[in-house]
Amino acid sequence: MLFMTLKETIRTDLTTAMKARDEIRSSTLRMVLTAITNAEVAGKQARELSDDEVIGVLSSEAKKRREAATAFADGGRPEQAAKEKAEAAVLADYLPAQLTPAEISDLVAEAIAQTGAADVKAMGKVMGVVTPQVKGRADGGAVAAEVRRQLGA
Numbered sequence: 520m521l522f523m524t525l526k527e528t529i530r531t532d533l534t535t536a537m538k539a540r541d542e543i544r545s546s547t548l549r550m551v552l553t554a555i556t557n558a559e560v561a562g563k564q565a566r567e568l569s570d571d572e573v574i575g576v577l578s579s580e581a582k583k584r585r586e587a588a589t590a591f592a593d594g595g596r597p598e599q600a601a602k603e604k605a606e607a608a609v610l611a612d613y614l615p616a617q618l619t620p621a622e623i624s625d626l627v628a629e630a631i632a633q634t635g636a637a638d639v640k641a642m643g644k645v646m647g648v649v650t651p652q653v654k655g656r657a658d659g660g661a662v663a664a665e666v667r668r669q670l671g672a
Contacts, residue, residue: 525570525577526555529613543602547609554580574614574655581610582658618657620665626652627665639670 523531529548536544554576559568568576588603611617618626630648634641645666653662 525573525613526552526568529555529573543605544609547606550606551577551580551610551613571654577610577613578655581607581614584610615656618653620661623653623657623662623665624669627662627669631666631669636670639667642666642670645670 529552533545533548533552536548555568555573558572558576559565584603584607588600588607591597591600591603626649627645630636630645630652634644634648636642636645642663646663649662649666650659
């Protein structure tokens with residue numbers, strides 16, 4: 520069986536979505552491929568992104584969609600908020616399963632025990648241990664909030 524990279528999978532799915540005339544899906548996948556290409560040409564020399572790096576791009580794009588949906592909803596523009604939520608749902612198809620609050624809590628508790636952190640001053644140390652474990656599977660803000668809560672801030 521031929522193994523496709525995440526980027527190739529997104530390209531193939533874009534073609535399928537265009538043939539099916541699925542506007543939201545095709546525009547979202549086009550936008551993601553553009554973001555991936557921009558990430559590939561950023562820096563001193565162009566290079567192909569690994570699947571992990573593509574997941575990083577997908578995560579940040581999904582986060583932008585969630586924040587925009589909230590902003591549009593708060594601004595009284597429900598149709599724009601719905602569009603952003605639909606785009607976030609398309610992106611979620613390509614991201615690893617998201618961690619539950621209980622799973623985040625367990626990872627944070629392990630990291631605190633591992634680092635011996637006693638107060639908020641050690642938050643950076645704890646985040647340094649937890650962040651690579653949750654990359655692409657949890658929102659950084661939610662993780663930081665849980666670390667603060669467990670360190671008693």
